[in-house]
Amino acid sequence: MNTLLKYWPILGVIFASGGAFAWQEVQRQTLEQVVVEQHIRAAVIQENSKALVRLQTQQESAAKSQEDIKKKLDLLIELQLKRNSQ
Secondary structure, three states: OHHHHHHHHHHHHHHHHHHHHHHHHHHHHHHHHHHHHHHHHHHHHHHHHHHHHHHHHHHHHHHHHHHHHHHHHHHHHHHHHHHHHO
16 A cells, blocks of 8 residues: 555656557547548548539530420421411
8 A cells, every 4th residue: 555655646647648548549540530531521522513514514415405406496486477478
């Protein structure tokens, strides 16, 4: 018991250092997990952005195609009306 009382301050420092090291390791692992999750989220956001750009391009193409079809139909109707009026 005397030995334990004699070396108690040293043992206290060792236990405190071990606890601090363990807490630091927990924080490091948590930070590492956050970094990995952020990287995954960034990759998902990038893929979503690419998909959005593709969708917008497809919508613009479809709108242009519809406008072309509308112009052709208007021309066809106009030609039919001219033909019928003669």
